[in-house]
Amino acid sequence: MLGFNGLVGIALLYVAFLFGVAFAAERRAAQGRDGWLRSPWIYTLSLSIYCTAWTFYGAVGYAARSGLEYLTIYLGPSLVMLGWWWLLRKLVRVGRAQRITSIADLISSRFGKSTLLGVIVTLLAVVGVTPYIALQLQSIAQSLDVFAGPGDTAGDGGSVALWSAIGLALFTILFGTRNLDANERHHGIVMAIAVEAVVKIGALLAVGIFVVWDLGGGPSAMLARIDASPIAAWEQSGGRWVGFTLLSAAALLCLPRMFQVLVVENADESHLGTASWAFPLYLLLMSLFVVPIAVMGLERLPDGSNPDMFVLTLPLAEGRDGLAAWAFLGGFSSAASMVMVATIALATMVSNHIVVPLWLHARAQGAVMSGDVRGMVLISRRLSILGVLGLGYLYFRLSGGGAALASIGLVAFVGVVQVLPAMLGGLFWRGATRNGAAAGLVIGFAVWLWSMFLPSVGDGTAIPAAVMTQGPFGLAWLRPQALFGSEGLDPVLHAALWSLVLNSMAFVAVSLASFPGPVERLQGAQFVGVFDHSGGPGGWARGAADAETLLVMAQRILGSAEAQAIFARAAAAQGRDGALPDVTPEFIRALERELAGSVGAATAHAMIGQMTEGASVTVEELIAVADETAQIMEYSGRLEQKSAELERTAMALREANANLTALSVQKDGFLSQVSHELRTPMTSIRAFAEILREGGLAPDEQARFAAIIGDEAGRLTRLLDDLLDLAVLEAGQGRLDMRRVVLSEVLDRALAAALPDPGGLRLLRDRATEAVEIETDPDRLAQVFINLIANARKYCDAAEPELRIVWRPEPGAVDFIDNGSGIPAEQGRVIFEKFSRLSDPGRAGGAGLGLAICREIMTRLGGAVRHLPGSEGTTFRVELPRNAAALAIDQPVAV
Amino acid sequence: MPLPGGEDTRPGRRPIFLARASYRRRRLRDAALLAPLAAGFLWALPLLWPRGDTPASRVLVYLFATWALSVLIAVLLARALRRAARAEES
Numbered sequence: 001m002l003g004f005n006g007l008v009g010i011a012l013l014y015v016a017f018l019f020g021v022a023f024a025a026e027r028r029a030a031q032g033r034d035g036w037l038r039s040p041w042i043y044t045l046s047l048s049i050y051c052t053a054w055t056f057y058g059a060v061g062y063a064a065r066s067g068l069e070y071l072t073i074y075l076g077p078s079l080v081m082l083g084w085w086w087l088l089r090k091l092v093r094v095g096r097a098q099r100i101t102s103i104a105d106l107i108s109s110r111f112g113k114s115t116l117l118g119v120i121v122t123l124l125a126v127v128g129v130t131p132y133i134a135l136q137l138q139s140i141a142q143s144l145d146v147f148a149g150p151g152d153t154a155g156d157g158g159s160v161a162l163w164s165a166i167g168l169a170l171f172t173i174l175f176g177t178r179n180l181d182a183n184e185r186h187h188g189i190v191m192a193i194a195v196e197a198v199v200k201i202g203a204l205l206a207v208g209i210f211v212v213w214d215l216g217g218g219p220s221a222m223l224a225r226i227d228a229s230p231i232a233a234w235e236q237s238g239g240r241w242v243g244f245t246l247l248s249a250a251a252l253l254c255l256p257r258m259f260q261v262l263v264v265e266n267a268d269e270s271h272l273g274t275a276s277w278a279f280p281l282y283l284l285l286m287s288l289f290v291v292p293i294a295v296m297g298l299e300r301l302p303d304g305s306n307p308d309m310f311v312l313t314l315p316l317a318e319g320r321d322g323l324a325a326w327a328f329l330g331g332f333s334s335a336a337s338m339v340m341v342a343t344i345a346l347a348t349m350v351s352n353h354i355v356v357p358l359w360l361h362a363r364a365q366g367a368v369m370s371g372d373v374r375g376m377v378l379i380s381r382r383l384s385i386l387g388v389l390g391l392g393y394l395y396f397r398l399s400g401g402g403a404a405l406a407s408i409g410l411v412a413f414v415g416v417v418q419v420l421p422a423m424l425g426g427l428f429w430r431g432a433t434r435n436g437a438a439a440g441l442v443i444g445f446a447v448w449l450w451s452m453f454l455p456s457v458g459d460g461t462a463i464p465a466a467v468m469t470q471g472p473f474g475l476a477w478l479r480p481q482a483l484f485g486s487e488g489l490d491p492v493l494h495a496a497l498w499s500l501v502l503n504s505m506a507f508v509a510v511s512l513a514s515f516p517g518p519v520e521r522l523q524g525a526q527f528v529g530v531f532d533h534s535g536g537p538g539g540w541a542r543g544a545a546d547a548e549t550l551l552v553m554a555q556r557i558l559g560s561a562e563a564q565a566i567f568a569r570a571a572a573a574q575g576r577d578g579a580l581p582d583v584t585p586e587f588i589r590a591l592e593r594e595l596a597g598s599v600g601a602a603t604a605h606a607m608i609g610q611m612t613e614g615a616s617v618t619v620e621e622l623i624a625v626a627d628e629t630a631q632i633m634e635y636s637g638r639l640e641q642k643s644a645e646l647e648r649t650a651m652a653l654r655e656a657n658a659n660l661t662a663l664s665v666q667k668d669g670f671l672s673q674v675s676h677e678l679r680t681p682m683t684s685i686r687a688f689a690e691i692l693r694e695g696g697l698a699p700d701e702q703a704r705f706a707a708i709i710g711d712e713a714g715r716l717t718r719l720l721d722d723l724l725d726l727a728v729l730e731a732g733q734g735r736l737d738m739r740r741v742v743l744s745e746v747l748d749r750a751l752a753a754a755l756p757d758p759g760g761l762r763l764l765r766d767r768a769t770e771a772v773e774i775e776t777d778p779d780r781l782a783q784v785f786i787n788l789i790a791n792a793r794k795y796c797d798a799a800e801p802e803l804r805i806v807w808r809p810e811p812g813a814v815d816f817i818d819n820g821s822g823i824p825a826e827q828g829r830v831i832f833e834k835f836s837r838l839s840d841p842g843r844a845g846g847a848g849l850g851l852a853i854c855r856e857i858m859t860r861l862g863g864a865v866r867h868l869p870g871s872e873g874t875t876f877r878v879e880l881p882r883n884a885a886a887l888a889i890d891q892p893v894a895v
Numbered sequence: 896m897p898l899p900g901g902e903d904t905r906p907g908r909r910p911i912f913l914a915r916a917s918y919r920r921r922r923l924r925d926a927a928l929l930a931p932l933a934a935g936f937l938w939a940l941p942l943l944w945p946r947g948d949t950p951a952s953r954v955l956v957y958l959f960a961t962w963a964l965s966v967l968i969a970v971l972l973a974r975a976l977r978r979a980a981r982a983e984e985s
Contacts, residue, residue, distance in 0.1 A: 068954055075938050078962065082969055083931035085924065085976065223952040234949040238942045245938070273977050277969030284962050291955055 004148040007328060011144075014329050015167065018336075021195050022175050022188030029187040037187050038267040040274035046190050046261045047279050048197035050077060050252060051286050052132075052338040053139035054409040056200055056331045059287060061308035063294035067231040072241055073409075074287045076248030078280035084272045088262065090427055091253070092272060094530045095263035099597040103259040103419060104349040107441075109601035110426035110527050111434035112520035118353035118602050120441045121419055125256045125349055126388070127445075127453070128415030129342055133392030135408045136335035137161040143331050146312045147324075165393045168339045172389075173382050176344040189340055190265060196333030201285055203330025207311055208289020210323060211296045215314075222292050229295040243493045244410075250420045251413040256345035257338060264345075339389070347384035352600030355380040360606060374557050377599055411456045414496045418444035421504040425511070430524045432507070435514040440507025444499045451480045452495035547580040553607065554591060557598050566594055673835040677719055677848075681712035722849040726834070729856035736777040736860065743814070744770035746778050747805060750785030754793070761793050762802035769807045774880055780857045781878075784865060787850045788816045788876050795874070796820035813879040815868070822874050828867040920979040927972055930965070937961045 029037055036042070055073070062070035080088065100106045104125065108118035141160040175188035216222035226232060252258050266272070297310030305313060311331065315323040356377060421440050425432035454463050463480060471479040481491050483498045516524065547567065554563035570581035570590065581587050588608060595604035688705040691697065697705070728734045744767055755761065792803045796818040804817040823831065832855045835848040851865075858865045862881030867874070938961065941954045 067951060068958070071958060075958075075962070078965065079931045079935055079938075082934050082965060083928070085927035085972075223956070226952045226955065227950045229951075232951050233947050234941065234944065234951050234954050235946050236942065241942055242939060245935075270977060270980075273973035276973050277966050280962070280969065281966045284959065284966065288959065291951075 004144065007144065007147045007325060010325055010329070011332060014332070015171075018192045018195065019171070022171075022192045025191030026175065026178065026188040037191065040268075040271040041278070042190060042194050043261075043266065043268075043271040044275045044278040044282065045194040045197040046265060047258075047275060048201070048282055049193055049257055049261060049337045049341050050255075051200065051283070051334060052409075053136050053143075053331055053335040054132075055286060056204065056334040057139055057143065057308045057311055058409065059290045060294045060297065060310045061306070063231065063290050064298055064307035064310065067236065068234070068291070069236060069240060069244065070290060071287060072244035073248045074283040076245040076250075077252040078283055079245070080249045080252050081276050081279050084276040087253075087427075088272055088276075089269065090530060092263055092266050092269055094427065094527050095266070096269070097530055098526070098601065099593045101264060101352060101597065101600050102345055102349045103254065103256050103423070104353050105596075105600045105602075106259070106263075107419065107422050107426065107437060108353065109596075110523055111422075111432070111437050112517050112523055113602045113605045114434045114438075114520075115353070115357055115602045115606075117422075117434060117437055117441070118349075118600065120438060120445070122346075122349040122353045124418060124441065124445050125416060126346055126391070127449075128412050129256060129346055130388070130391045130395050131408050131456075132412040133339055133342060133389065134396035135412075136339050137164055137392060137396045140164045140332060140335050142306075142309065143312055143328055146309050146316070147328070161393060161396050164335075165389045168336060168343070169386055169389045171336075172340045172343050172347075172385050176340065176347075176385065177378055177381050186265065186344065189344070190261075193261075193337045193341065196337045197282075199326075200330035200333045201282065203326045203333075204286060204289065204311070206323060207315060207327050208293060210318075210320065211289060211292050211314065215296055215300070215318065216292060222295075225299065226291060226295050229298060231291075231295065231298075237490070239493055240490055243490075243496060247410075247413050247417060247492075247496055250417040253423065254416045254419045255342075255413075256349065256416065257342040260341050260345040260348075339392075343385050343388050346388045347381050348600075350384040350387065351377065351381040352603055355384065356599055356603045357606065360603070374555075374559060377557065408456070410492050411452055414452055414492065414499065415445075415448050417496070418448060418499060418503055421500070421507045425507060426524070426527055428528060429511075430521075430528045431511055432524065433511045433514045433516040434520055436507045436509075436511025439510040440503040440505075443506045444503025447483070447499040447502050448495060451483060451498060452491070455480050455491070547583050550583065550588075550591060550608075551580065554595065557595055557607075566591070670834060674723065677835065678716065681716045681719075685709050685712045685716075719849075722853060726849055726853050726856060729853065729860060732860070737779065738775055738777055740773055740775050741778045742770075743772050743774055743807065746776075746782050747785060747814075749778075750782040750789060753782070754786040754789035760801055761796065762800065764802060764804040766806065769809075770805075772807065772809075776861055776880065780861060784854045784857050784878060785814075785816075787854050788865075788878070791850065791876075792816060792818045792820075792874070798873075808877075811877075811879060813877045815875055815877050817873055817875045819873040822872070823867060823869075825869040828869050831867060832865075916982065920983065923972070923975050923979055927976060930968060930972060934961070934965045937965070 025037060059070045059073070062073075094100065095106065098106075098109050100109060104118045104121035107121050108114050111117050138161065141164070144160050171192075172189070175192070176186055178186070178188070212219060212222045216225055252262075293310055293314060294307060297305065297307060297314050301310065301313060301317060311327050312324055315321075315327060359376065359380070418441060421444070422432070422437040426437070455468065468480060470476060476482075477484050481494055482489075483494070486494060486498070489497070551563060551567050554566065557563075558566070567581060570587050571577075574581050574584070574587075576582065592604050592608045595607060598604075599607070688709050692702060692705055692709075747765070747770060751763065755763075789803065793801075796803070798819045798821075800819075802819050804815075806815045806817065807813075808815060832851045834852045854865050858878065864879045866877055866879070868877050938958065941949070941957060944954070
């Protein structure tokens, strides 16, 4: 008979072989020759970790105890795989689109990258799966124990379990934490699992074939034996049948290790299509010979034999040591693969959702200043692996390994299935909120702990027997296995029913009552409509961090080569030359997804948040900022408007003030000018009047003085007339008498008035061209002409003075050109001002108001009068208003 | 008649052809949705059989037979769905 030590030797050889397979797979993958490692068959075989030692050994025990009910555990997952098109496909698509690392990450990511939900699901998974890991350790110890003879002292279950745990931890750390990105496939582990999947199904089929054909005498004889056995009668409870089928279907989706291989390690969505029939086929083969083995064990083995070990004890009892050793390796494979993947899944969750956030939180300065984040995350994951396996071993030691294997499996199922409402709700219902998910999970978790987990630890250990029968504090409706008076129900069904019902009710009710945050709503839309839109989730509307800082951080997590490759790709996609891309929101989103593949969505979000201005920029904040900005912009717009208005008012005031000041200055100047002008004649009038009054003057003297007084009085009158005239014109008063006249007639009148006796001034006119009709006030226009002609007569200093009067049709103007010395340009500007007189006032005989009056008249007539500098002599131009000039051009009059 | 060497692009032909193909794809998806429900019904059916009188072997054979049948249907469905997805892409 194969001894204990011999079996240990075989196991060690097998483990060494698995190490080799894993190494070879890693190596091939590293060389890029991983084509067949990514095939749908490897994917399907990796799903086989659903079949743990609980299946391998426990299914036979289950069948020996409860007949065909064990089939529900495999029919449920087969249903899920058959329905892959509408559920698994979506789950895998979401997992790839969002770079989900674990089931906790899925829930956290869906509900606004919530750290809280990540922690809840992680705790739930650790509490639910730890007993399951303990179960695997127990199965290894128990199966070795079968081979231990009476003399084998090494057959201590505790030490076997311990060494198994240590070995599995080593293997898992070695191949499970090679790369940080949990989305990358763990080729070594997956390959080892695939090999183990073949070993275990081969072992079970071999034992089954041996039982049916060698021991049972063929299929029909075997069926007859079944009908003659203690489990011959079909007495299945309908509730348990349906309930367990649904429960195991849900467990396939919710078990962290199944999520790991189904979603996280999925390399290609199309692999699901193959797995949809290949995995049910695998399950069919795994359960095909369970009943025959159970029946044969019950028939042949002595009463009291542990039915959980029939797979081993039956070949052993028949002397088939080789078959038994193979069966042992099958069981060992089942246990080992489950432990490895479950540990990786749990360690990823613990590390990403508990350790790293705590560590980041503890380091206030953030990830920029910290050391090697990558190393730290890896260490945290390795420690988590050790921690998870340590917990499993601890549970195994504390529980004493006494409970039947199957019941622990169901306890774990009901525990992890608490995630189902949040998962399905998150995938198909956009109204599901974070608060709803948290409420459902917490309530479901609590009910499961109370009604199932704690009672399962052992009678009277966690919950006193009195509480079990009478309820806590005598509250009978809270009895763990008879909640709300539901007595007589199967304990597993009871716990599953109440925990899931209360969980779902809380989830839906709180979701309906609460309002999701912006990130939640965005993620909800991304998850529910994953097939409709492929855009990234929102979150980063501004990139305060520069690309270099982000690269430094990304290198610490992803490794420098990969991080640089990602940045270079992004830069190339943006059309930039260098290695660093612009920090656009799209780039930050993409980077966050890359990081999420390594450390989980919530942590990646927080880390990027620390980069971009040291704090997480949530959409809420962005919206708040946008609101604030809009308000500030509106306010500052109003301010600007006001200040512009004030500016304008101030400018108008300044202008008005300047005008007033100028007017006042003008007025002062005008008054002093007027007084001066009035004073000169008044002084002579007064002087001569006094001389006359004193008498004693010769008559000719009297006459001369009286003439002077008369002249001066006349000058005063003219001055006052001019002043009045100017005042009327400036005030815009006085009526204009507009008529159609011929220009030459107006000139004739003006010449007659200004030069009653032409004297020395020679006139040069072209009367033919002057014969144009214009519309104007002829008296006022003649006044202007008189002024200009009089000025020419007075001021022209040529030896033979002459005045040319020329009609210029083009601008529509009359030029008065004399042949004098002209007026300096700088004085030309001031001659139209009041009281301005050139050099010799004596010659003027006027008060210097003439040109000022001319200007006013022409302005009122709509034309202008100006001095043309630079011409020979003095040239004044009288521009007629445009319409009058146009008239003149259109209608020349023959004279 | 299609032109030699060319595709038949006459109106009236293509739409019908396309409509029929996409119609098939829709029904295929319906079948994919219904498959787990049908299997679930088949596997719950033995609950309607009289307890105690029905031999376990009959239930066992029935369950494994339907299980194998559902695997066969899943093979056909997966293959058809893959072909449909490929047709949709091109």
